[in-house]
Amino acid sequence: MKFKQTLTAGLMAAALATLGAAHAQTVRIGNQGDALSMDPHSLNESLQLSVTGNVYEPLVTRDKDLKLVPALATSWKQVSPTVWRFELRKGVKFHDGKPFTADDVLFSLARGAGDGSDMRSYTNDIKEARKVGDFTVEIETKAPFPILPDQLSFFYIMSKQWCEENQATRPVDRRKGIENAASFRANGTGPFRLRERQPNVKTSFVRNGSYWGKIEGNVVNVEYTPIGNDSTRVAALLSGQVDVIEPVPVQDVARINASGKSKVLQGPELRWIFLGMDQKRDELLYSSVKGKNPFKDKRVRQAFYQAIDIVGIQKTVMRGAATPAALLVGPGVNGYDPTMDKRLPYDTAAAKKLLADAGYPNGFEVGMNCPNDRYVNDGNICQAVAANLARIGVKVNLQVETKGTYFPKVLKRDTSFYLLGWSPSTYDSHNVLNALIRCVDDKGSGQFNLGAYCNPQVDALTLKIQSETDKPKRDAMIKEAFKLHADDIGHLPLHQQALAWGVGSNVQLTQRADNQMPFRYMSTK
Known part of the structure; x- marks a missing residue:
């Protein structure tokens, strides 16, 4: 174990030394974590999708x-209440030179819906995808x-x-520790190509010179390095x-802004932090x-909820860079109702x-998993939550x-x-209802x-919300579904976190509220 730690430290030092020697039109990014795979169907996580989204592309x-x-x-249009037709872009090539066609779309939808995929919540309501022509598909x-x-x-x-030739027809399954060629290699149609992959050390990308679309920025190379330690990253x-670094530790925002060399881009993020229970x-x-x-027992779930000092967490842990929430959605998401956002x-x-009424007057012990x-x-x-719960007799291990290691564990539901x-x-409440709240199948x-x-009442409403086109009716159903979930204390909402990116004075980029970081918009001075 000691050897592994020394080796990791050495690799990190070497990676940072390489970054220091980077040349013009190169952007060097330091993030607190790494994409866990280059397989775009292996993990439905925004950092993963942000990184791989520079190499791979969706239909829209x-x-x-x-x-x-x-x-x-x-283009796309609804040709019947349950059928969408997508006209595909012609002349697009994957990075290995093979042409993009309807066959790739059908294959990808099937792959993303299959065993090991973490993207099945995107495809679970698709009945069939069919090829109408080489550049037309119907879903x-x-x-x-x-x-x-x-x-x-x-998606x-x-x-x-490429997947067939490289034995990667099934997604990388992070839950089972299964890897394949798509873990470390990539072959998309996007504006950047994967040049080198060293998991947890450095990943390099290079501009795709034959990209079909416009790349607004002038960046040619991107070096992405995970730097987990906050002080080292700053x-x-x-x-x-x-x-560029992401995220900026909240305690270092003022220091970076005062440096004269870098600044912090801040804004609300469309991300809500919450706790779940088995x-x-x-x-x-x-x-x-x-x-x-x-x-x-709802009484236990509510006891946990009311034991959490969310204002204290906002002030001392987040230093104001969070907004306490009562729902799993908030401003900027379709269907959000501020009248319900009351903790x-x-x-x-x-x-x-x-707790006493539920039969636990002295509390109990419970394990908690946290990244x-x-x-x-x-x-x-998580440490603050554990301290809060200790006040009501709950010992959190x-x-x-x-x-x-966290995601493979909790995605197997190996957690309490x-x-x-x-x-x-989708920036829509249906996404939250379908992926986080709907009964599991x-x-x-x-x-x-x-x-x-x-x-089951929430599930029935989710299906109605999915197909309803009348906005007032749809919003009323969303409100009803979230009220049922809130009354059940289905999850313990905490807060909406804020974005904080540290950006050097030599770089221009676009900060989006979804925390995606497209390289195509980056430029160096």
């Missing part, structure tokens, strides 16, 4: 202003689905032939070893309570009484770890209590509902 995408615009599809949904194009804006297309920016097993995997599951009061006495390199101050948030963040890729519904919360 988002521009700088988050407007839906053509990508590999030039039939199980029910009317007016926001299908939005749903597909982060990336792979080359059927020092790398201030010393000029890297040009509500399915008859006995928790990691708890002192035997023979039953305390989280099946239950922080009340330790009430929480203790709820320390994925969200802003994620490890510190906290396991804080890198997302490289966990922290997660979510940014709805084997097709992708509730794929990130890791605690298996289930309310």
Whole structure:
């Protein structure tokens, strides 16, 4: 173990030394974490999708202003209530020179819906995809689905032939530790090509000289280096070893802005941080309570909710860079209703009484899983939650770890209590209802509902919301669904986190509220 730690430190030092020698028209990015794979269907996580989204492309995408615009599809229309037709872009080639056609779209949709895929919540309501011509596909949904194009804006297309030639027809399965060629290599149609992949050390990209579209920025090379330590990441920016860091530790914002060499770009992020609980097993995997599951009792869930001092976390852990939330959506997401965004009061006495009424007057022990390199101050948030819960007699056995081991564990539902963040890729409440709240099935519904919360009324509303085109009716159903979920204490919402990117004075880029970082918009002076 000591040898491995020394080796990792040496590789990091070598990577930073290489960054320091980078030449013009190169942007060097330091992020607290790494993309866990180059396979675009292996992990539905925004950092993963941000990195791989420079190499791979969807049928439709988002521009700088988050407007839906053509990508590999030039147009799309609903030809019947359940059928969408996509006209594909001609003349596009994958990075290996093979042409892009309808076969690649059908293959990718099937791959993303298959075993091991983490993108099944994007495809779970698709009944069939069929080829109409070499550059036309139709996607039939199980029910009317007016926001299908939005749903597909982060679903990336792979080359059927390349996957077959490289034994990568199935996605990399992070839960089982299964890797294949798509883990370390990439062959997309995007504006940048993967040049070199060293997991957890450095990943290099180069501009695609034969890209079909316009690349607005002048950057030719991008060097992406994970730098998990906050102080090291900030020092790398201030010393000029890297040009961009994400995220900026909240305590270092003022120092970076005062440096004269770099600045911090800040803004609200469409990401909500929340806690989930195993509500399915008859006995928790990691708890002192035997023979039953305390989280099946709403009183216990509510006790946990009211024991959390969210204002204290906002002030001391997040230093103001968060907005306390009562829902899993907020401003900027279709269907958000501010009248519902009111938290239950922080009340330790009430929480203790709820626990006692549920039969746990002295509390109990429970394991908690948390990443320390994925969200802003994620490890510190979990420590604060554990301290809050200790006040009501709950002893939290906290396991804080890198997302490289955290995600495979919780995605297997090998957890009793966990922290997660979510940014709805469609900017619509249906995404949250479908992926986080809907009852879990084997097709992708509730794929990130890791605690298996289930309310059939919410599910019925989710299906109606999916097909409803009348906005007032749809918004009313969204409100009803979220109220049912809130009344159930289905999850424990915490806050909406803020974006904070550190950017050197030599770099211009676009910061989007979804925390995606397209290289195509980057320029160096």
